[in-house]
Each structure stands twice: as structure tokens, then as C-alpha cells.
Amino acid sequence: MSMIELSGLKELIESISRDRNLPRSAVQAAIREALLKGYERYRRAQNLERKQFDEEYFDNCDVQLDIEDEGFRVVATKTIVETVENSDHEISLEQVKDMGGEGAELGQEVVLDVTPSKKEEFGRMAAMQTKQVLAQKLRDQQRQMVQEEFQDLESSVLQARVLRFERQSVILAVSSNFGQPEVEAELPKREQLPNDNYRANATFKVYLKKVSQGQQRGPQLLVSRADAGLVVYLFANEVPEIEDEVVRIVAVAREANPPSRYVGPRTKIAVDTLDRDVDPVGACIGARGSRIQVVVNELRGEKIDVIRWSPDPATYIANALSPARVDEVRLMDPESRQTHVLVAEDQLSLAIGKEGQNVRLAARLTGWKIDIKDKVKYDREGEDTKFAAVRAQQSVEAYDAEEEYEEEEYEEEELGEAELEAQELKELEPMSEYEEDMEDLEDMDDEDAEEEAEENFDSSKRK
Missing domain, CATH: 1.20.5 (Single alpha-helices involved in coiled-coils or other helix-helix interfaces)
Incomplete structure (x- = not known):
């Protein structure tokens, strides 16, 4: 069988495999596919018979690489027929027997060498096409491998190292921890922490938010330092009771990038336990704050409030507003989840927090709309009257909506019956x-x- 020489093929495969972190088999597959595209281009250019080549015309062709002798050949699978109508896909029984296939029969398939005889011309054209196609195929192979490697690691935490900066994003090197080489991940501006120092080769723990698919440019992995999942992982890693499922994390509310630069990042985390002998808040904080300090250091000084979850909404809301002291929690409208929290005058600013951060995080954590009120100035009767009127109005609107819905259903039913009756009468009427x-x-x-x-x-x- 004839072969076209590709000098340096073995070294090319090794270097691409090393530089792009791809296995040699994947590189060889990409080269074969690129060379096959070159053969297709050559055949289309040499189409003297003006045949119509559709996209599937060359599906019976393949490229065989000879790594040791550094060359390749093109082969085609053809069907043995009595009368040849398409020489690219068919071959006569006489031709097969002339080539030594004495036991061949009609309908069988044979693999034949179809490497062009004009090797210099074909080799030059194939090399041009291969260079263009190979780069794209290698990118596709690399993206597919990254996707397969990290798909199951979404919503987990990885160790990352700073490589470079692109616009406002930080490009990091991350590893799947399975002995695989590092791949690039993007940390956008919105996912960064304001207190982080992203200098070259600095290491961070990052939360893998998404593994992108498709042919988009740039890193496939989107990571975050601002996601609440990172806080959950850090606590689970530092608190054995969480890992042993003695203590559970019920809810997390995090504001890693506050709307104002005068307010620092802050997190509230609600924990609970079914073991009466275990203090879930104390387990997370640790002796003299040792456990929570590790988490705070990883998050570069972010303020973290650990509070006790409670099935009673009033108790839960009061705990969520920590460190403020709450005198009373009034659940004004449980359906719309609105509550009034009464505190002393000296606790107002503490309960609301700087630029409303404390009450905002407590509302996210509990799922209730929280209004902080001064206990002394609070008009209990007036607020009760106002909410009673609101509930009455809501009841009226709900009743009207139900009545309107029933009327529409009744009208549609009547209209349907009328149309049916008119059709029956029309069928019974004598025709003129x-x-x-x-x-x-x-x-x-x-x-x-x-x-x-x-x-x-x-x-x-x-x-």
C-alpha cells in the first residue's frame, strides 16, 4: 500500500499532547480527521467528472497513520457489485479477483487504498487544510475532555492558582484532583471578593459554578469566590459535626459584594441539630472561635454570623437579627410573610445594620419581609387596624376574582350549549x-x- 510521508509526525504528536494536556490517542484522532478533510478538499478540487459531493459522500473514507514510519495513507470501504455505477463507493467482482480476492462475493465490502497517485500535489494541499482543521479539532478535543472531567464537579470547591488577568476577570489554573493536569477557569469581577489580593501564583479556594458547553472562546469553567456554596464547604470542612451530619446547615444568606464600598462583605448562616447534647452554634464557632476563624481567614476577613435555626418563625427571625437584641416579633401577615420587629431605641441601628445590611440578610435568611420598629413609638392598635383592612381588601379581591372566574366558566358553558343547539336546529331545518x-x-x-x-x-x- 502506498504512503505519503509526514516527517516529524511522532514528535508533533508528542509535543501537542504535552502542550495541550491531551492524550496521544486524542491527538492522533484529530490529525486523522484533519487529514481526511484535506483529502476531501483535494478530491473536490480534482473533480473532473463534475460529480455532486454531498456532506456524507466521503463517510466511507478513513486515514491510517503510520507513527513509526511517519506517514499516512487514505483508505475507502467499497461494496462489491456486478456493474460499477460509482467508483468511489463500488468495485466490480472482476477487479477484486484481479487483486487476489478469489473468495470474494457480490455484496461484500472491501477496504482499498485510495491514496492519490499525485502525492506531492495532494500532500501540499492536505498539509494546508490539515493546519487549519487540526487547530479546531484539537480545541474541540480539549473542550470535550474538560467537560467530561469537571461535569460531575459542579457545585464543589477546587483549589486554584492565579495565572493572569483578562480585562476585569482573573484567569485561574484549577485541577480536578484526579491526577489530571491543570486547566484554565475564569473568575469574573462579580464573583470576586473585595478583600482578595489576586497576585500572580496566589492560591485560593473557589466554588465551581458552571461548566460551559459549546464552542465559545476562553475558559470553559466559571468559578466563584462570592457564592454561598463556598461558605457551606468551608464550614463542612472545619466542623466535624457537620460532616458527621450531627449539625446541619439549614440556610445561608451572603452578601459578598455589598452595594456600597463602605459596607464590608457579610454572611449569615443558620444551623440546627437533633442532638440535645450538642450546641450547633458553638460547634461551628469552636473553642475561642478557632473553627470560624479559619473560615474568616479564607474569606479574607468577611464577617460571619452563625445563628440557631428554629421552626418557630418569630424565634428564627429574632435569632437572624443577631447581634441586635429583639424585644418582640409580631407576625402581621403570615400569608404574605410580613413581620414587625420591635427593638429598643439603642438597638435600632444595630438591628438595621450599616446601610440596612443586617436586616437585609436576615430577610433573605428567613424568607420574611422584616420591618424594624422602635418599641416606644410603635402604634400597636393603628398597625393592627391597617393590616386588618389590608387582609379584608385581599379577601374581597380574592372573592371577586373567584366569582369572575366562575362567571366566565358559566358563560363558556352556556355558549357551548347554545352553539350545539343551533347546529342541531340547522340540521333539522328543511332546506329550500x-x-x-x-x-x-x-x-x-x-x-x-x-x-x-x-x-x-x-x-x-x-x-
Whole structure:
């Protein structure tokens, strides 16, 4: 079988495999596919018979690489037929026997060497096409491998190292921890922490938010330092009771990038336990704050409030507003989840927090709309009256909406019955002579209609 020489093929495969972190088999597959595209381009250029080549025309062709001798050949699978109509896909039984296939039969398939005889011309054109296609195929191979490697690691935490900066994003090197080489990940501006120092080769723990698919440019992995999942992981890693499922994290509310630069990042985390002998808050904080300090250091000084979850909404809301002391929690409208929290005057600013951060995080954590009120100035009767009026109005609106819905259903039902009754009456009504004649004409075919028309015309003339 003939072969086209590719000097340096072995070294090329090794270097691409090393530089792009791809296995040699993947590189060889990409080279074969690129060379096959080169062969297709050559055949289309040499199409003297003006054949129509569709996208699937060359599916029976393949490229065989000879790594040791550094070359390749093109082969095609052809069907043995009695009369050849397409020489690219078929071969006669006589030709097969002339090539030594004595036991061949009609309908069988044979693999034949179809490497072009004009090797220099084909080699030059194939090399041009291969260079363009190979780069794209290698990118596709690399993206597919990254996707397969990290798909199951979404919503987990990885160790990352700073590589470079692109616009406002930080490009990091991350590893799947399975002995695989590092790949690039993007940390956008919105996912960064304001207190982080992203200098070259600095290491961070990052939360893998998404593994992108498709052919987009740039890193496939989107990571975050601002996601609440990172806080959950850090606590689970530092608190054995969480890992042993003695203590559970019920909810997390995090504001890693506050709307104002005068407010620092802050997190509230609600924990609970079914073991009466375990203090879930104390377990997370640790002796003299040792456990929570590790988390705070990883998050570069972010303020973290650990509070006790409670099935009672009032108790839960009061805990969530820590460190402020709450005197009373009034659940004004449980349906719309609105509550008034009464505190002393000296606790107002603490409960609200700087630029409303404390109450904002407590609302996210509990799922209730929280209004902080001064206990002394609070008008209990007035607020009760206002909410009673609101609830009454909501009841009226709900009743009106239900009545309107029932009326619409009744009208549609009546309309349906009326249409059905009209249709039945129409079918029972006697037809006029004109309608009968028109119906009879519609039932006739064209020839019968013409004969009927001629007879009517003749009879009218005789009259």
C-alpha cells in the first residue's frame, strides 16, 4: 500500500499532547480527521467528472497513520457489485479477483487504498487544510475532555492558582484532583471578593459554578469566590459535626459584594441539630472561635454570623437579627410573610445594620419581609387596624376574582350549549329548493354537472 510521508509526525504528536494536556490517542484522532478533510478538499478540487459531493459522500473514507514510519495513507470501504455505477463507493467482482480476492462475493465490502497517485500535489494541499482543521479539532478535543472531567464537579470547591488577568476577570489554573493536569477557569469581577489580593501564583479556594458547553472562546469553567456554596464547604470542612451530619446547615444568606464600598462583605448562616447534647452554634464557632476563624481567614476577613435555626418563625427571625437584641416579633401577615420587629431605641441601628445590611440578610435568611420598629413609638392598635383592612381588601379581591372566574366558566358553558343547539336546529331545518339543488350539484362530479346543465338549457329552449 502506498504512503505519503509526514516527517516529524511522532514528535508533533508528542509535543501537542504535552502542550495541550491531551492524550496521544486524542491527538492522533484529530490529525486523522484533519487529514481526511484535506483529502476531501483535494478530491473536490480534482473533480473532473463534475460529480455532486454531498456532506456524507466521503463517510466511507478513513486515514491510517503510520507513527513509526511517519506517514499516512487514505483508505475507502467499497461494496462489491456486478456493474460499477460509482467508483468511489463500488468495485466490480472482476477487479477484486484481479487483486487476489478469489473468495470474494457480490455484496461484500472491501477496504482499498485510495491514496492519490499525485502525492506531492495532494500532500501540499492536505498539509494546508490539515493546519487549519487540526487547530479546531484539537480545541474541540480539549473542550470535550474538560467537560467530561469537571461535569460531575459542579457545585464543589477546587483549589486554584492565579495565572493572569483578562480585562476585569482573573484567569485561574484549577485541577480536578484526579491526577489530571491543570486547566484554565475564569473568575469574573462579580464573583470576586473585595478583600482578595489576586497576585500572580496566589492560591485560593473557589466554588465551581458552571461548566460551559459549546464552542465559545476562553475558559470553559466559571468559578466563584462570592457564592454561598463556598461558605457551606468551608464550614463542612472545619466542623466535624457537620460532616458527621450531627449539625446541619439549614440556610445561608451572603452578601459578598455589598452595594456600597463602605459596607464590608457579610454572611449569615443558620444551623440546627437533633442532638440535645450538642450546641450547633458553638460547634461551628469552636473553642475561642478557632473553627470560624479559619473560615474568616479564607474569606479574607468577611464577617460571619452563625445563628440557631428554629421552626418557630418569630424565634428564627429574632435569632437572624443577631447581634441586635429583639424585644418582640409580631407576625402581621403570615400569608404574605410580613413581620414587625420591635427593638429598643439603642438597638435600632444595630438591628438595621450599616446601610440596612443586617436586616437585609436576615430577610433573605428567613424568607420574611422584616420591618424594624422602635418599641416606644410603635402604634400597636393603628398597625393592627391597617393590616386588618389590608387582609379584608385581599379577601374581597380574592372573592371577586373567584366569582369572575366562575362567571366566565358559566358563560363558556352556556355558549357551548347554545352553539350545539343551533347546529342541531340547522340540521333539522328543511332546506329550500335552491339549497337542495346546490347540494345535489356539489354531490355530482364535474361531468354529471355539465350534462345536467345542458339538459336544463335544452328544456328551457323548447318551452
